[in-house]
Amino acid sequence: MNPVIEVKGLSKVFKVYEKKKGIVNILQNLIFPRCKEIVAVNNLDFTINKGEIVGYIGPNGAGKSTTIKMLTGVLVPSAGKLTVCDSIPYKNRIKNAMKIGVVFGQKSQLWWDVPVIESYRLLKELYKIDDRQFEKNLSLYSEILDIKNLMHTPVRQLSLGQRMRCDLAASLFHDPEVLFLDEPTIGLDVGVKEKLRAFIKEINAEKKITVILTTHDMKDVEELCSRIIIINNGEKIYDGDLNTVKKKYISHRILKVEFGNNISSLHIPCLEIIREEDNIKWFRFDHRKNSVADIIKNLFTQYSIIDFATTDPGIEEVVKKIC
Ligand SMILES: Nc1ncnc2c1ncn2[C@@H]1O[C@H](COP(=O)(O)OP(=O)(O)OP(=O)(O)O)[C@@H](O)[C@H]1O
Ligand SMILES: [Mg+2]
Numbered sequence: 100m101n102p103v104i105e106v107k108g109l110s111k112v113f114k115v116y117e118k119k120k121g122i123v124n125i126l127q128n129l130i131f132p133r134c135k136e137i138v139a140v141n142n143l144d145f146t147i148n149k150g151e152i153v154g155y156i157g158p159n160g161a162g163k164s165t166t167i168k169m170l171t172g173v174l175v176p177s178a179g180k181l182t183v184c185d186s187i188p189y190k191n192r193i194k195n196a197m198k199i200g201v202v203f204g205q206k207s208q209l210w211w212d213v214p215v216i217e218s219y220r221l222l223k224e225l226y227k228i229d230d231r232q233f234e235k236n237l238s239l240y241s242e243i244l245d246i247k248n249l250m251h252t253p254v255r256q257l258s259l260g261q262r263m264r265c266d267l268a269a270s271l272f273h274d275p276e277v278l279f280l281d282e283p284t285i286g287l288d289v290g291v292k293e294k295l296r297a298f299i300k301e302i303n304a305e306k307k308i309t310v311i312l313t314t315h316d317m318k319d320v321e322e323l324c325s326r327i328i329i330i331n332n333g334e335k336i337y338d339g340d341l342n343t344v345k346k347k348y349i350s351h352r353i354l355k356v357e358f359g360n361n362i363s364s365l366h367i368p369c370l371e372i373i374r375e376e377d378n379i380k381w382f383r384f385d386h387r388k389n390s391v392a393d394i395i396k397n398l399f400t401q402y403s404i405i406d407f408a409t410t411d412p413g414i415e416e417v418v419k420k421i422c
Contacts, residue, residue, distance in 0.1 A: 103277055103309050104147040104170065109179035110333075111140040111165050139165040141333035143179070149276075152303055152310040154324035154341075156317075156414075158422050162333040163313040164203075167281050170311070171201050184276050197226065200270035200308075204282035207266055209254045215265050216250040219272060226273040233272060240268035243298055260291035267295065271302065278302075280312045284319055296322050317415040327414070331422040341414060348417045352386045353410045354394065355379065359403030367397055378405075 117133045118124075140162040147153055155163055168174040169181060172188035172195045181188065184198040201208070209218040223233045241247040244264040254262060263283060270278060280299070284292045296319060302308050314320060320327060320341070327344065329337040337344055354370065358378045365372070369389045370382040384394060391409055398404055 101149040102146045103149050103184055104145075104311070105180070105182045106143055106145050106170075107180045109140060109143040109166070109169065109181055110138070110177050111162070111169060111174060112177040113137040113139055138333050140169070140176075140330075143330070143333075143335050145328055145335065145338055147309060147311065149309055150303065150307045151326060152299070152312065152324050154320040154327040155311055155313045155330070156315075156320060156327055156418060157330040158418065161330045161422070163330065164281055165333075166330070167201075167279050167311070167313060171199060171279055172196070197273060198276045200273070200275035200278040202263075202266050202270045202278075202280050202283050204263065204280075204285040207254060207262055209262075209266060209269055211255045212253055214251045214253055215246070215257075218254065218265075219269060222269060222272055228273050232274065236268075236272050236274070240271065243301065244268050245294070260287050263287060263291065263295065267298065271308075274306065275308065277309045277311070280310065280314075282314055283312070284314060284316050292316070292319070299323055317413050317418075320414055329418060329421065336421055344417050345411060345414065348420045349412055350385050350387055351383050351412065352391070353412060354382045354384060354391070355408045355410070356382065356398065356404060357406040359405050362402060366401065367394065369394065 113136070115135050115137060116128075117135050118128045119133075143166065155166065157163055165174065169176050170183055170188055172192045175189045183195055186194050186198075188195040209215065210221065213221070219233075219237065222228070228236075241250070244267060246261070246264050246268060249257060249261055249265060252261075254265070257265065267283065278299075283299075284295055287295070299310060299312075300323065303310055310323070312319065312323060325340055327337065327339070327341055328335060329344075353373070356379070358380070361378055365380075369384050371384065372380055373383050374381040395407065398407070
């Protein structure tokens with residue numbers, strides 16, 4: 100294995116000054132400032148290998164963005180060691196910038212008042228990208244991200260979905276080895292989300308770019324990541340593959356059944372009804388205690404069934420359960 104990111108005992112503590120409100124406290128705030136410490140990231144260890152797509156997930160305030168900021172050299176850790184592509188991000192910021200691409204969904208990296216193509220040309224100069232590489236990537240990303248007709252529009256006039264596609268292209272012109280995506284699909288409609296996911300899959304497969312993705316959209320994780328790291332209160336609570344964690348923490352599955360006629364009551368005790376719409380009903384059952392085959396056999400002998408399907412509740416349930 101070839102690690103591109105190595106993190107050992109990584110912590111980040113923010114010091115914030117608490118101000119007492121009111122005119123009488125102005126002087127006290129100045130002379131005796133009260134300081135509070137926030138442990139955003141606490142003693143993290145992980146290694147990420149070349150070519151992986153890792154979902155970095157957890158609830159609001161878990162420490163995901165703080166970790167990404169340390170890995171990208173924006174923040175200096177309070178303790179611990181970290182290397183990204185063999186350099187220490189906050190010490191070698193320029194060297195690190197050349198090897199990584201970053202997209203923060205909440206904030207554009209592009210120049211607000213400048214047409215998209217001009218932003219790209221500025222990046223070309225900043226990253227010292229040669230003409231051939233620039234033209235090749237420009238035509239590739241214009242095509243697959245469908246941004247050809249946005250090139251002459253100032254960034255401030257782009258919709259969120261258009262801006263995200265342009266931002267994603269911008270992060271990749273210099274052919275980075277690692278791509279950090281902090282909530283890249285936030286606020287986007289289903290169609291644009293699909294486009295971005297397909298694009299991430301493609302560049303990972305074609306260019307072997309390692310991707311670290313934070314998201315609250317579990318469909319991003321399910322579709323893209325074979326490995327997830329879950330953090331809560333700054334601490335790592337799971338690192339492994341998606342299916343193992345689902346099996347471990349999810350005891351129930353959902354069964355959707357379309358009945359041939361409207362049934363008023365059902366006599367299968369292990370099925371708990373959770374939703375109904377005309378002749379379609381959704382049930383919840385404990386798949387560790389009851390096999391799907393037995394349930395289906397039981398249903399077919401007692402009722403007229405048109406269709407059925409089982410699904411699992413998804414990684415969202417896992418995060419809710421263990422955080
Ligand atoms: N610059 C800062 N100064 C003080 N506290 C901060 C700072 N940045 C983050 N924090 C605190 O650190 C903790 C972790 O924040 P972080 O932004 O890393 O969370 P997150 O997992 O990215 O959350 P979200 O899912 O909401 O984006 C939070 O309690 C946050 O308030
Ligand atoms: Mg965040």
